[in-house]
Structure formats: structure tokens, C-alpha cells
Amino acid sequence: MSKDKxxxxxxxxxxxPLEDLYQKLEDxxxxxxxxxxxxxxxxxxxxxRIEAKRKDLFTNLTPIQTVQIARHLYRPxxxxxxxxxxxxxVELHGDRNFSDDPALVSGLAKLAGRSVVVLGQQxxxxxxxxxxxxFGMANPEGYRKALRVMxxxxxxxxxxxxxxxxxGAYCGIGAEERGQAEAIAKNLREMAELTxxxxxxxxxxxxxxxxxxxxxxxRVLMLExxxxxxxxxxxxxxxxxxxxxxxxxxxxxxxITAKDLLELxxxxxxIKEPAGAAHNNPEQAAVNIKxxxxxxxxxxxxxxxxxxxxxxYNKFRKMGIFEEG
Amino acid sequence: xxxxxxxxxxxxKKQAEKEVLGRERLDIPGGLWVKCYKCGQALFSKxxxxxxxxxxKCNYHFKLTSTERIAQLADEKSFKEIxxxxxxxDFLGFNDAKPYAKRIKDSITKAKLNDAIVTxxxxxxxxxxxxxxxxxxxxxGSMGSVVGEKVTRLIEEAIVKKCxxxxxxxSGGARMQEGIMSLMQMAKTSAALGRLRENSxxxxxxxxxxxxxxxxxxxxxLGDINLAEPGALICFAGPRVxxxxxxxxxxxxxxxxxxxxxxxxxxCVINRKDLKETLVKILRWFNNVQR
Ligand SMILES: [Zn+2]
Numbered sequence: 001m002s003k004d005k006x007x008x009x010x011x012x013x014x015x016x017p018l019e020d021l022y023q024k025l026e027d028x029x030x031x032x033x034x035x036x037x038x039x040x041x042x043x044x045x046x047x048x049r050i051e052a053k054r055k056d057l058f059t060n061l062t063p064i065q066t067v068q069i070a071r072h073l074y075r076p077x078x079x080x081x082x083x084x085x086x087x088x089x090v091e092l093h094g095d096r097n098f099s100d101d102p103a104l105v106s107g108l109a110k111l112a113g114r115s116v117v118v119l120g121q122q123x124x125x126x127x128x129x130x131x132x133x134x135f136g137m138a139n140p141e142g143y144r145k146a147l148r149v150m151x152x153x154x155x156x157x158x159x160x161x162x163x164x165x166x167x168g169a170y171c172g173i174g175a176e177e178r179g180q181a182e183a184i185a186k187n188l189r190e191m192a193e194l195t196x197x198x199x200x201x202x203x204x205x206x207x208x209x210x211x212x213x214x215x216x217x218x219r220v221l222m223l224e225x226x227x228x229x230x231x232x233x234x235x236x237x238x239x240x241x242x243x244x245x246x247x248x249x250x251x252x253x254x255x256i257t258a259k260d261l262l263e264l265x266x267x268x269x270x271i272k273e274p275a276g277a278a279h280n281n282p283e284q285a286a287v288n289i290k291x292x293x294x295x296x297x298x299x300x301x302x303x304x305x306x307x308x309x310x311x312x313y314n315k316f317r318k319m320g321i322f323e324e325g
Numbered sequence: 326x327x328x329x330x331x332x333x334x335x336x337x338k339k340q341a342e343k344e345v346l347g348r349e350r351l352d353i354p355g356g357l358w359v360k361c362y363k364c365g366q367a368l369f370s371k372x373x374x375x376x377x378x379x380x381x382k383c384n385y386h387f388k389l390t391s392t393e394r395i396a397q398l399a400d401e402k403s404f405k406e407i408x409x410x411x412x413x414x415d416f417l418g419f420n421d422a423k424p425y426a427k428r429i430k431d432s433i434t435k436a437k438l439n440d441a442i443v444t445x446x447x448x449x450x451x452x453x454x455x456x457x458x459x460x461x462x463x464x465x466g467s468m469g470s471v472v473g474e475k476v477t478r479l480i481e482e483a484i485v486k487k488c489x490x491x492x493x494x495x496s497g498g499a500r501m502q503e504g505i506m507s508l509m510q511m512a513k514t515s516a517a518l519g520r521l522r523e524n525s526x527x528x529x530x531x532x533x534x535x536x537x538x539x540x541x542x543x544x545x546x547l548g549d550i551n552l553a554e555p556g557a558l559i560c561f562a563g564p565r566v567x568x569x570x571x572x573x574x575x576x577x578x579x580x581x582x583x584x585x586x587x588x589x590x591x592x593c594v595i596n597r598k599d600l601k602e603t604l605v606k607i608l609r610w611f612n613n614v615q616r
Contacts, residue, residue, distance in 0.1 A: 169542075169561065171561070171562035171566050171567050171570045171571075172567060172570060172571055173567065173571065173573070173575065173576065173579070175561070175562075176560055176561060176562065176567070176579070176580060177588045178588075179546075179588070179589075179590050180542070180561040180562070181541035181542040181545075181546045181559075181560070181561040182546040182590060184511075184542040184543075184561070185511075185515055185541070185542050185543050185544070185545075185546040185547050186546075186547070188511055188512050188515035188516070188542075188543060189515040189516065189518055189519045189522075189547055190519070192512070192515065192516035192519045193516075193519045193523070208499075208508060208539075209508065209511060209538075209539055209542045209561075212508055212509075212511060212512060213542075216512055216516075228505060229504065229505055229508075230499050230501060230503075230504055230505055230507050230508040230539075231499070231501055236501055239501070240421035240422070240501055240502075241421055241422075242422070253417060253419050253420070253421075253504075254417070254419075254501070254504040254505070255417060255504050255505065256504070256505070261505060264505065264506065266505050266506075266509065312516070313516050313520070316509060316512040316513050316516050317477065317513055317516065317517075319470075319473075319506060319509035319510070319512070319513055320470035320471075320473055320474050320506060320509070320510065320513065321414055321416040321470050321503075321506060322411050322412060322413060322414050322469075322470045322471050322474060323411070323412045323413075323414045324410060324411050324412070325410055
């Protein structure tokens, strides 16, 4: 595998400082290949330097840099993770009502041998794919499909795992006509009452009601560089700050990073990403997610139907900060 | 061709701006005469009040404050407010054009309310119910922690008292100054409605102008019965957002109550003068009271 080339192509904006180092690494390798010098040690040193620098770059990201990572075209998608984490995946299509929404995928799968239902928004890996997937923005039929497969899980007592990665629920004429608001609202009420263990993971963009519409797990986890917010930083900037360029200010003000949301009690845990973020090593990111899933599922499996519903109700019931008296 | 179109659009935009301005000014009739935002008819404000704030000429339904709504519907002196003293908090230290803390304070003074919803227990024609009335005059009826908490407590109180819940919504959606916490109110209120349903208690949602965003996509759309006032804007994404997304003209009447009725999203569009009678019929149906 031509790893260097691929990594170079995959550099994010914030990784720009690595470009130079990669160039040097390539030069070293060329020299070595030409057989002119023994450079194994130098190559190893350079690789070490790159990794150290990369780690450094990812340590103190601004919220808007995190947004860029969360949204990046190279970021692993829901189907990528499903492929890495689960066995025997059978995709289920359609809401049995209107159509099949390619922006939201769902299916039967096995997690470490256990039958589960998985679902999540699906983004594309190219413009063409993104158009086919509507950039991961589901229509009402997507939310209704999600509920349909959740019901299958419930009927057979299988846990549910949802992957959240969407800019938001789709805003269009058809979406409104077919009841985008009703579809999301109904999911919220029904998710609260599911009698099976339910884990949600924000893997990329957690865009508002479109994210929450499949996100009411007993446990809500978040990848280290994912974001979750009530409105996009750009949207917030243009509405409240009246200047779309102030997206960074909006991102800071709204508290949308995993760390912030853990502090606010919105999420239960942060899943570490490999050095250089998930796209730099999707296999490792998937291993981390799988471990987190298994660890978080374990205690939920011992709860009764009633306890699972109470656990979920109490979790969301507590959310809200206000003054009284 | 293009230039004609753009001039047309410019006029349309100007007209829309005028309408928005006019509407804001006239929805709070202060003077003796009020001009109807929709048809332009000059109305004597006393006449407008006695007509439940509906234009006698074109049936435009002016926005009501929570106080006016309670006065129109609840039996005299029957309404007892609950959780009146919950107030919003600027826990993010949010500062857009104005610090949120200041915005809350100013809104309390301006709207003479502690937040964007008034909740309580009352009676309509002797039928007990838990009533929530959103008030657009407080920060555009936006839903933050307080609205979410008051709606949830109202529902929980109804479960204790074993009575139906009626909520009048009027909301610009989530309160962005509370970040993700405002989003979570959608989950909280919808989960509470699930409990209400488990207890076989009805929820009647009355959607008034405007009901949008996170409010629509949570409790407002979850009525056993969804009623709406004529002409009310009811949507998930606002018309402007949609226009920007799809760059396409929106169909006439799009996202208005009648349009939602046509698309199967609400049960009936009810004129304000018939609202009380309709609610009573529905409450009696649930109560199974013999007449
Ligand atoms: Zn009129």
C-alpha cells in the first residue's frame, strides 16, 4: 500500500505544517531506494517527527477546526464503521410508507456475536456520492425507516446502535409536506419508550433535530473530534451575530465539542480517536468504537424493560439549566 | 427577461419586508385604530378585541398574548398558574448583539412574563385541564430550558391530576443562546408526552402563528389531536431557509395551517371564534361525559 501518498492526499487544512515533513520523508525514501545510502534510521526518525507533530497539531484545536475535521470528506462514514465493527450486516431499506431514504442506512448485524440493529445517517465520500446520499440529510422517510427498524429490534429484544453524522434533517418542500417535524417528534417520543438497550454515537456532525431524531440512546457517546449542536456555527453566526464569517465565535459560544458536551452532561463518554483523527486510521477508530459499544452495552443488558425506559427518561429529564424561586 | 424578474423579486422582497414590519407593529394594538396586516382595513381596536382579535373583514388572526388566550378560553378565575417563578439562566455566557443575561432581563420587563410559556391548571366549561400557552412576545416564543421544563412539569402534573393537556404553541423554535441544551428540551418534552400517553391521558396541541423548528419537531406535532388557527405558519424549517437551500419558489400557501391540513399533518383548522366550543367537544369526548 502506498501509504505515504495516500496520507499526503488526506491532509486536512490544519495538517498543512506536515506537508514539508512528508516531502522530506519522501526524499529520504527515494534516496534510500536508489541504494545510495543506508537511511533506515533517518526514515524512522522522520516518521516519528511527523507523528509527534501531528499529535501536537491535534491537541489544541479550536472549535471551528474540530468542525472541519468532523465534516471532512475523508472522515469514515456510518457504512465504513458498520463494515469494520459488525458481522453479518444485512441492510434494510424503506419506510413501508413512501420510499427508501439513502441518507439514512439501517440493518441487522452482529456485534461480537450478539444480534443488534444498527442505523445511522450516511454521507458520501465524493461529490457524486454525496448527491446520491443527500449529504447525509435525511427526509421524513429516513426517520420513519429508522423507527421501523428500531421497532424490529424491540420486538425481538435486540439492542439498538445509532450512528449520528448529519448536517441536519433535510429542509425542502417535500420534507415539509411529508412531515419532517412530525417524523422527528414521533421518533423522540417513541425512542424514549423503547424496551431495549439503545446506544447512540455521534461520529461526525451532530446537526440539531436531525441528529437528535435518532439520538436518544440510554448512552450517548461521541468521537473525540465530532461535534453536536442545535444549529450549525455558520447558521448561528448569520442569525445571531449577523455575520456568517463569525462561525468560529459561534462555535466557541455554543459549546459543541465532545469535551464541552461531556462537561454539560449531554454525552456520557468520549471515544478517543487515533493520532491524526479517525480518517488517518479508520480501523483503529472502529476498534475504539467497538470497545466502547461493548463496554457501554454490558450494564444495560442486565436492565429490565421498565428499568431501561426509566434510565432513558431520567437521563433526558435532567437536561436543562435554569433558575427557580 | 432576467431584469424584469429581478425587479419583480425586488418589489416582492420590499413588500415582504413591509409586511413583516407592519405585522410586528400592528400585532400589539396599542392605539385606538389598528390596521389589519393582511387586508389593510382600519379597525377600531375595541371592535378587534371584541372579535377575539380576528379581522372581521379578512379573518386574519392576530397573535394573542398568553393572558389574552387564557381570558378567551378558561372559565373565569379558574386558571391557576404553576411553576411561574422558573427563569432562564445565561449558563453559557452567551453574547451575540446583547449578552443573553441582559436579553432575559429585558424580555421579562418588556413581555411582563418570566419566559415564553405560561402553564397552569384550569377549567374550560367546567372541564379540568392542564394548560400551556406559549407567548411569542417573549424572545419569539423560543424554547430553552425553561420552556422545556415547564412543559414537562405541566405534563407530569397532568399525570398526577389525571387530566388532559392542552398546549398552545407559538414559537420561533429552539433558543440558540442556550446551545445544545435547547435541543435537548425536544427530547425531554416528547418523552414526557410518551408518559402521558402511557397513562391514557389525552394531549391536544393547538398550533398558532407561528410554530416552527424544534417546537414543531417535538411536542407541538405530538397531539392526539392537532388543531391549528387559520393562516398559522407551521413548519420545521422556515420558508427563508428552504428557499435558500433549494433556490426555488415555494408553492402558494406553503406551510400555512390549511396547507398542513391538506397534507395530513393536522386534524382541523379552527376559527378562533369556534375554538372554545371545539375544545369542549373534544374534552367531552375524552371524558365520555353524557350531555
Ligand atoms: Zn384583515
